[in-house]
Amino acid sequence: MRVSVDENQSERWKDIRRFTDRPSAFAHPQFDAGPQNMEEIHKRRVLVVGAGGLGCEILKDLALSGFKNIEVIDMDTIDLSNLNRQFLFRESDIGKSKAQVAAEFIEKRFDIIICGLDSITARRWLNAVVCNLVEFDNGQPDFSTIVPMIDGGTEGFKGHSRIIIPYITPCVECTLDLYPPQVNFPLCTIAHTPRLPEHCVEYVKIILWEKEKPFGDEAIDGDNLKHVDWICEKAQERANEYGIQDVNHRLILGVLKRIIPAVASTNAIIAGSCALEALKLASNISISMNNYLNFTDIEGVNFGVVQLERNPECVVCGRAALTYTASSSTTLSEFLQEIKNKHQLVDPTVKGAGDMLYIINPMMPQMEDVSKANLKKALTG
Template identity: 65%
Template sequence: MRISVDENQSDRWRDIRRFTDRPSAFASQFFEPGPSNMESIHNCPVLVVGAGGLGCEILKDLALSGFKTIEVIDMDTIDLSNLNRQFLFREADVGKSKAEVAAAFIEKRVAGCKVIPHNCKIQEKDVEFYRKFSLIICGLDSINARRWLNALVCGLVQFENGVPDHSTMVPMIDGGTEGFKGNSRVILPFITPCVECSLDLYPPQVNFPLCTIAHTPRLPEHCVEYVKVVLWDKEKPFEDETLDSDNPAHGVDPRLTLGVLKRIIPAVASTNAIVAGSCALEALKLASNISTWMDNYLNFADIDGINFSVIKLDRNPECLVCSGAAITYPTPPSSTLKDFLKQVKEKYQLDNPSIQSSDSMLYMISSLMPQMVETSRQNLAKTLTDLGVHENSELVIADESMPKPVTVRIKYENE
């Protein structure tokens, strides 16, 4: 069945026009009823990040809500195991780009809707690419990708006399699902809390030391990780096939193995549909002012009954991204660089941070700078004071999860 969006058919957007063309007690203070609101929705450029289970639902909901200028970005290709919940794909699409197939499906099904696909990593696009959108909606399964995009969106904001210029803000709507639980949130940079402000809501990613999995594996997870890291390339159980965490034939127990390989819980289609509906509704509000946007975090669970709750999260005055100042970091004077590295990795959920003082690079383990590896390892045993880091010294921390470095100011405290 093909859904017509012929402009001559006045009833195509009839239900949405009941909100856009009439006065409402729930409308934003900027709302004025009239046909211009529907035009605002039609012409609002939206970027959907991710074309997986949640992304497919978001694309469908946006197109059927009247958004006609959509772009989607996803680096993944379609796997057979995706088809049970990612309904924009068919068996003939296996191996093709998710973004390209999803875009073509929406354009074919909803005439008048233009969807431009981008088959690449989000990090491969420059700042100007993201600046052109009025809304960004995330349907990601990666915390690091969320953090990277969140920091980039905050970096788009310009200031006048220390006050953020609202015309330079690109609102971000973030959705996430985990089994029978999900959430959605509206992020207005420097107005509402950003992803980094509430980083403690996300569990830290678990990685297993190679020495443990190779010599003294104590958990089933260790065995799975050992196969992934050590044995797969050596034994080649499926000849030249690379390890595919979406292929049940490559694992022992699907649920356990997915948890180790992908650090996620398998998705539930109904949860994706509900969270995507919430994201699309917030996009509709922001594009037309038919209602005030959600303030600011929706939590959903249908494990034991169905529960929706909206809570107002607060901004973190010491947020690495949106606080606007160097963060004071308390630590004992006897702290070694190894201690400090462990602390910041745990507190800010960093993967492989580099640390630099005003005088020198203190720590960097990277193939791009092999000459720093030995120096970095030697520095780990030294105290911060031995490395020339004094009270109120500033350290610059960079990590792959952040698009730009952040600065912390050291404050020594009594032990």
């Protein structure tokens, strides 16, 4: 029996069409049942950031949900420290505002962004970019310039998914306290009184690698077997010296690459939630969740959706200016350290009355010497 292309296509999406082609009591008020909804899903442009365990599940679910225009950025290929250069920027953008270029890129190319990262730093950067592209009219956000972001994350048997509508729902920065800080060990403990197997690995990574330079000027590469073997050998020697057990390749890779334990079933559940929210946004078949889903199956399966609130003092989506008081002798370096500690920033850019005071950007190397020289100057200088 022959089956036409149209019949094949109809059969392929029949389960999705049960929701897109029929009226529903759970649909969004703007929902209009009909075949045009499936066509809209096909046309929507989706960016998936992260193609690890969670990201791959998200990609599969999106494809099975009818999305055809999908682009993916994988953090194993694009180094985190180079995200802003390799992900969005080109040579023609040198000298332009990073926020402006990134916003223009996303606004032109994508309707929905799904974040499947295990990096808080990358989440914050992408969140800032998405918020920066929103334009305002009489103090109100222009909805035509908003690109929604769906964020998913997993750790062992726990996970979350959330939907971020810039300036409408809380952004990543508003709820930064939900994310645990990265674990760092005191250098004095690593060097003199190691007690954990992780201390031994960190000692080799931070101190011994630079001291012995086993592979010349090569930086540590967690994917290079020779590097890992050398670190394993030295870490075991260190562990034996202090009577520490359980130093092995698995532990070393976890420390070097900051690997977060992954469970396939957790990834599948959170990915399904992310893809479902994307489907809702693209077709209005249902109202989006409001706005944070928490999942755990440590002791039975438990789901919970909570409505997080925006932080009016958020440095990304808060509209109010924040005021800091400093003495006349406070240096730029001291001021930077204060705002870094308060807002968990890494390398914030500081601009004075028309002049750039501090910016560390690989695309503007000429500014590095000027920026570092300004660190010693007083704010009133």
